[in-house]
Amino acid sequence: MTGVDETLSTFSAPARVAAPDEGISDDELRLAARNHGMPLEVLAEEVTPVGLHYVLVHYDIPILDPGAWRLEVGGHVERPLVLDMATLLGRPQATATVTLECAGNGRALLRPRPVSQPWLDEAVGTARWTGTPLAPLLAEAGIRDGAVDVVFTGADHGIERGVEQDYQRALPVAEACRPDVLVAHAMNGRPLPLQHGAPARLVVPGWYGMAHVKWLTRITVLDEPFTGFQNAVAYRIAQDAGEAGEPVTRILPRALLRPPGFPDFQSRTRFVDRGVHAIEGRAWSGHAEILRVEVSTDGGSTWDDAALGPAADRYAWRRWHWTWDAATPGPHVLCARATDAAGNTQPLDQRWNRQAMANNHVQRVTVVVR
């Protein structure tokens, strides 16, 4: 093992924040070339087709044999279980339309910029997930008194900030026992794609993506708080490197508008002809239902209420629309912001934190009227 510790610090560096004038680094580009967001024109679709839903994979995509796949349920339980795929498919099934968003969405727009997967606004998607509810499975295993956290382990293995690990993230027992949490095996009516966790993953409606553990192989009930990397180090909201901060949990409200007109190839600036344009988008929150969406065409100085479409599944995005009389030639900055029933609204300015987590400042789309 000669030299491995020094090598680790070279090739698995601590988290850092970019210098004020630093362009996107090679590390960030390598992540951006693998992972991808949802092109925002696909906001036209209520359910995001496979291949257009955002994907974030920490390590490599593991390619598992569904026939050999097993899910162990153990730890602080009365009766540990092992399920195979036939057993999973034979259990009661539920389907829900759920919007997933990466906790790091918006990261590359923050100043200074935390260095990690460099998302702009597009790390989102909505799918129809089918699987078996987790709560009855945990009830069968029999959670023992004193249980605190439930740890979900994926088959994806790597090193992150010097720590070798299988991807693991825990939920508090009460969240894990919610009736709408699923061990999902299908997305949009078909078996899970490799990159979305085949053959089975967790779906935790309302929570940011890091909780929806993909390539799920083990569920472990703990009688103490989980201190693994993805709960205790990553996915925390903190200002400084030394600070423990708060864990990332549910999705804060966000509205995105489908950029109108057509784009320039490279700058992605939009062009529309002078006249009346239908503006539409989607809005969601993991905290409470969406009550209001507002639109601005002057970069957030003035706002107008959009009309909300029909209520959707509780944790799916809701369509909204608005009419723009684009009368003045030249560039305009379009924005949308959502407010939920819990009183959360989107800020115009960034809420900076060191990992750029749970940031939901308003989208800005430059549109040139001609």
Place this chain on the structure above:
Amino acid sequence: MTGVDETLSTFSAPARVAAPDEGISDDELRLAARNHGMPLEVLAEEVTPVGLHYVLVHYDIPILDPGAWRLEVGGHVERPLVLDMATLLGRPQATATVTLECAGNGRALLRPRPVSQPWLDEAVGTARWTGTPLAPLLAEAGIRDGAVDVVFTGADHGIERGVEQDYQRALPVAEACRPDVLVAHAMNGRPLPLQHGAPARLVVPGWYGMAHVKWLTRITVLDEPFTGFQNAVAYRIAQDAGEAGEPVTRILPRALLRPPGFPDFQSRTRFVDRGVHAIEGRAWSGHAEILRVEVSTDGGSTWDDAALGPAADRYAWRRWHWTWDAATPGPHVLCARATDAAGNTQPLDQRWNRQAMANNHVQRVTVVVR
């Protein structure tokens, strides 16, 4: 239209090359967040699943109604045709496994770096495309004497380097009439996904991706060379901005290896334990069959022959494998290079050109043995 010309030059700038120390720009990041490569661990799959195949979309993804879709065949022909989807599906069908690669693959590794979609090595994928052969369709329309080029028009519309356009690219008549060119409506046995050109696209086996026009709506035979943007300005191999250069056509040979071991999250450096490791990958060429793949574990100083897997479809990648006795701890740079039957081999160093087109220098994967 006041101010639009000035606005165009602001928001749709000419092509440029990055300064020597310039990080990836906001423009490049916006492209990288939309488009995506194939994560290289998916080289394990002979046919790339939907959502993992590379995607490059110049403008927005148009969302077309297959019921309203029509394909016009016209121009310098005897009998212009209009096909709907039922007619397309009722015609003779063919299926081929074809490797597609973006002509700009490897761009972000070039020094100095041409500014555009910043691909590393991963702008590739192999799919089973099903459709109707184009040649009989052109024969039905009756190409007239003196025809030179056949222009394929997509429904994707945008501005590029100041030029507003529907995406259009032409093939010489002889290439368009090859028996293996397809008007494809299915990918891997299912209707085309939105991002791959639904409901129909061109597939030109052996050519770089820019020729496989997506969201195909019009085929126009010309009695003179096509001078549209994507043939005459973009997708050219030239050293200087003023130089016409050569058009990009067929895919040069490339081998990619599936990175062994597991990665660091951010640097993507690989780690393997000391011992014997099976190394595998795929290799392809649009010019001629793959004759040889070599592997290096010292960054290209010494090479060893890999074993080739069974021959695949003529324009599909071919599997290769090799055994690595990883005896020495520390970092190693793994490379693979392919040679085709036409005598083309991959260079160790870049073949720089101003748009970074058709670059096939060898992949370099850093692997730490521990």
